[in-house]
Amino acid sequence: MGATDTQPHISRPARRRHRRRTPPGAAPGTLVADPEAQGSSISAIGYDAGRFFEKHDLTVEDVTALKGTAGTLWVDVTGLADIALIERLGALFGLHGLALEDVINVHQRPKFEEYDDQLFIVTRMAPEGRGVETRQMAMLLGQGFVLSFRDDRADCLGLVRDRLRRENGKIRQYGADYLAYALIDAVVDGYFPAVEAIGEDLEALEEAVILHPQEGQIHEVYRVRRDLLDMRRAIWPHRDLVNALIRDDSPLIDGRTRVFLRDCYDHVAQLMDIVETEREIASNLVDVYHSCMNARLNDIMKMLTLIATIFMPLSFIASLYGMNFDRDASEWNMPELGWRYGYPFALGLMAVCGLSMLVYFLRKHWIGLPKTRRRRSRKS
Template identity: 65%
Template sequence: MGAINLRHIAAARDFRKRYYRRTQVGATPGTVVMDSKAQISTVSLVSYDAKQFFEKRDLSAEEISVLKGRGKNLWIEVVGLANIPMIKQICAQFGIHSLVVEDVINNHQRPKMEAYDDQLFIVTRIPSLASGIKLSQLSMLLGNSFIISFRDDGDDCLNLVRDRIRWEVEDFRQHGLGYLAYTLIDTVIDSYFPVVEAIGDDLERLEEAVILHPHDEQIYEIYRLRCDLLDLRRVIFPQRDMVNLLISDDSRLISACTKVFLRDCYDHLAQLVDIVDAEIEISSSLLEVCHFFISARMNDVMKTPTLIATIFMPLSFIASLYGMNFDRSVSAWNMPELGWRYGYPFSLGLMAVCGLGMLVYFLCKHWIKPPKVRRRR
């Protein structure tokens, strides 16, 4: 049992999502340290307005400088954060603050919204469910005529947004870049629901399995799901605060019409908070139930040898009592039973009566269940 628990602890530790600062203590603000696991950087550009749509991929920083004045609304998407010089060059072209560049590349940031002069810096996290929850950072910088998004994960969950820009001429292109920022945030928030629902399905399956067939492996699985839920809760709460800041912010980059849609995002995040909190409570209860059943099973295992030892206690007392070597010739009180004709059968009978008596007592107390008799059909 102990070896299994140690294995569970070691394996479950792999599911704890921990984020470490890569900059040294006391480093200058704006210091950028590349992640050794960062993906190769690729840049794409989407330019659109009510009349035209233009898209180009695999661009360099120089090509971005040439194309940045094309179109009314410009969306530059950087996927992969390995090419730090190129990222810095693109940010310099749009006058992006060095602290924003640091938060983009050091991607352990919590969801937030920060205002920089005539720009809004927004950080959110995209969930994915493979072997456990993965939360990749999506950074967005919203300006007057551009929005730049940065992410290191190659999972292109934002294709739907690109398709909407391409095809929804009346519904999408009539709005400004603030609406595009809302659409990106809304797409990220909607991607949480399938993940939360999948975890809920796993909890329902485990809930039935724990009651019907409890075993040690379930503790590990429940603990893994609980770690995933805690990670989700850790990012959903600040995302709700971030959306609330966007709603209450007086920046002209977010129109009053877009803030109405952002209120819908806030409502979705409130629903996610309720669902995740409820599932965390269920996982905690399942852990307690699983521990209870395992403890009850261990008690059942230990009950049988304990009852056997209890039955043999008076038998051992009788055997040890008559095993004392007192000299009967000295006194008539020194174990007169040893001189009886039927002394030995008497001691065996006394042991049998004591043992059977305790067995009947345990059966009456329902501490021992009588064997089930199978009837022939």
């Protein structure tokens, strides 16, 4: 396998920059939709220990009719283009105007805020595949309901829905606070595959840099470092969010749910440890890359210097016998030119000088015999 075969190809989608759409100086709570936002749709899941229903493509009137018909109601809004629908739904559940503004502006960092008898939570869902673009999910936790808003139809909440559909699931025995925990926990656990994917890229880069350092690899190293920075920026606030929920004395969060929130906090801490470790490896890999490239350059310069040194006496001999002194003017002028074996003697003298210097360099360990590099086997 050639050196180029070990070069990892790490592709990342272009980062989408979030811009705040609310004009500067606008009144608090002003809602301005993103032109690129997807169309809004509503789905709902209602359940308790003995009942369960799931409905899609609902209207605000349908949600009004469903409110209060089940022990816990989960209303999920996908797409944030329809401002009027979101305002009506927010009014139905008593969502504060400032919270509505945070729902529409999807660049929020994970946080937790308390409004009267409701808890407003913002999380950022992990990217899919090998991307680094996170997506916002805002939640409103109230008495007997959870209202969630997502700007993207892709999510990591499929397992939560499956657990709700199972009649004997533990989640069906708890209230809305446990549902909110389950959603947060699913968001946090969704970061593990993304972080592990970056770790695999980093491992491939580490092997390539050590075995076959090339100029283009430094760009991939910096790209991985930037991805890890984005991951850290997304994961770090979740620790403060979960910790605030654990310490909050709101009656909306039961003591049994706080035990599970502590487990979620441990997951966030594990993610942070992994990200920090990989960031340190990436930073050290930059130094390793520069050291390998410098060592490679030093080897090249040393070899060129030795070659030039070997040819110095050969050049002297060649230039000496290239002087055209007239032998008729003096018997001391280039006597070897008239000798029968003068030309073989000059070539032999050059060979002896070159080989003698080469043997001397080898004994001094200034140069070494070429060694076959064996690629380190990777454990599957």
